[in-house]
Amino acid sequence: MPFHDVIGQARAVLFLQRAVTTGRVAHAYLFTGPAGVGKRAAALALAQALNCQQVSSFEFRVPGLKSGICNLQQHSDTQHPTPNTQHPESPNDGCGECRACRNIANGQHPDVQMIEPDGATVKIEQIRTLEADAALVPYEAQWKVFILNNAERMTEAAANALLKTLEEPARNTVFVLLTSTVAALLPTIVSRCQAVTFSPLPHGQIEALLREQGMESSQARLIASLSRGSIERALSPEVASLPATRDRLLEGLARGFQDGPAALIELADKLAKDRETLQQQLEILSAWLRDLMVAKASGKTKWLVNDDRGETIARQAAVVRLDAVLEGLRAVHTTMDNLTRNANPRLSTEDLLLRLREALPSGLLPVSA
Structure with a gap:
């Protein structure tokens, strides 16, 4: 090359x-x-x-x-x-x-x-x-x-x-x-x-490369946004399955919100077993909350990362307060930053999920709702 x-x-x-x-x-x-x-x-x-x-x-x-x-x-x-x-x-x-x-x-x-x-x-x-x-x-x-x-x-x-x-x-x-x-x-x-x-590649450039290889537009946009600017990561099998991973994560969080703190602590223990996987899950959650913020603030879905779930995001944005979404987004970013400083993954994840349960409506996150 x-x-x-x-x-x-x-x-x-x-x-x-x-x-x-x-x-x-x-x-x-x-x-x-x-x-x-x-x-x-x-x-x-x-x-x-x-x-x-x-x-x-x-x-x-x-x-x-x-x-x-x-x-x-x-x-x-x-x-x-x-x-x-x-x-x-x-x-x-x-x-x-x-x-x-x-x-x-x-x-x-x-x-x-x-x-x-x-x-x-x-x-x-x-x-x-x-x-x-x-x-x-x-x-x-x-x-x-x-x-x-x-x-x-x-x-x-x-x-x-x-x-x-x-x-x-x-x-x-x-x-x-x-x-x-x-x-x-x-x-x-x-x-x-x-x-x-060497800098991370712009998301738009990675998205274009993925589309050139035949990937569907909405999936290419999601994967590019979660690739951390790495074409190698964007092409990995783990990242290619991100839409399904995202849906499982949001469904699990929704059940935890409804079942209570004990269920969230159990979920945090599962998520925190692998630091790399946990980072990916937090990026997925950050992208979803970001899309809720965009949809709530603008009333539009054309700028969404998760545009394959545009209708679901618009429906959820209609029933959530903007300040609650921003609080949740800040909590996710704080946890991601703490993990880069070698914070305990399980305790950090427990704290995050409990904070999100307080900030967001209990029935907000299921993508199938």
């Missing part, structure tokens, strides 16, 4: 392309941002841009050379084929079709490695193997590229070993660390990398 195929990250892509064009390629990059927004694709695109066989000779500034300049084709012992006229020269992007680009995309290039966690962590043995390989000259490419996925999952020993490698980088070697949690990395590692920020 060359740079031109990376979705929704124009600023990050432009920054990397300028580095390739000017020859000011850093020895280490830190790609930060939520999971599934294009960090991995951009790292592979960078490897393709540096090693594409269709790009004509151009100069890089390489630390350590007396002149500071290294001509790529003259510096390499590998003979590259004559550029194919069907693929215009683009010295800041890979063609995506030459042998080098295809091998990089398929994970089969000897000079481009993707290091994944071994189980729960990236272990020191993996970093030592990386160090030994980085000390060697490229096998066939111009640049060796090491991509470390989920870099925040390095053990302390692995992180310290990588730090030594970053302090003494080999020539024509690039390290790309991918993380969604910068705070979990050693500050000394962060300081030795060029940071590149």
Whole structure:
């Protein structure tokens, strides 16, 4: 996947392309941002841009050379084929079709490695193997590229070993660390990398991509709104089943409201067993209350996230007070914020459900009502 195929990250892509064009390629990059927004694709695109066989000779500034300049084709012992006229020269992007680009995309290039966690962590043995390989000259490419996925999952020993490698980088070697949690990395590692920020994709862009793949419009809008800006998350099977998940959640809440506090405490215990699932349920609830607010305030349903339930939302909005909806929405957002601060999931969820029962009418939430 060359740079031109990376979705929704124009600023990050432009920054990397300028580095390739000017020859000011850093020895280490830190790609930060939520999971599934294009960090991995951009790292592979960078490897393709540096090693594409269709790009004509151009100069890089390489630390350590007396002149500071290294001509790529003259510096390499590998003979590259004559550029194919069907693929215009683009010295800041890979063609995506030459042998080098295809091998990089398929994970089969000897000079481009993707290091994944071994189980729960990236272990020191993996970093030592990386160090030994980085000390060697490229096998066939111009640049060796090491991509470390989920870099925040390095053990302390692995992180310290990588730090030594970053302090003494080999020539024509690039390290790309991918993380969604910068705070979990050693500050000394962060300081030795060029940071590149990847932002969540706009919901409208994700919705359009889902519709291009044949997804029905109302489902695409719902999934896009709950994707957290991640196309990877939007395409996951769990998120594809969100409409059914939403209906079960709202029905369960409605029964809990009617049956009383004991039923809500039992429901909170079920919801809080998995933090990731709980986050998704809270996002679903937030979207529903947001739609109630929009319908109540505007009297219109064309702006709804859950537009497949437009009639139900309009009916519920007619019988609920706006201040009650806003109170419920604030309670959901407060709980979501508290969970990011490592609050107890079960106690936080219990408190939220009891607050919602006080704020909202008992018969409000059933989608089948």
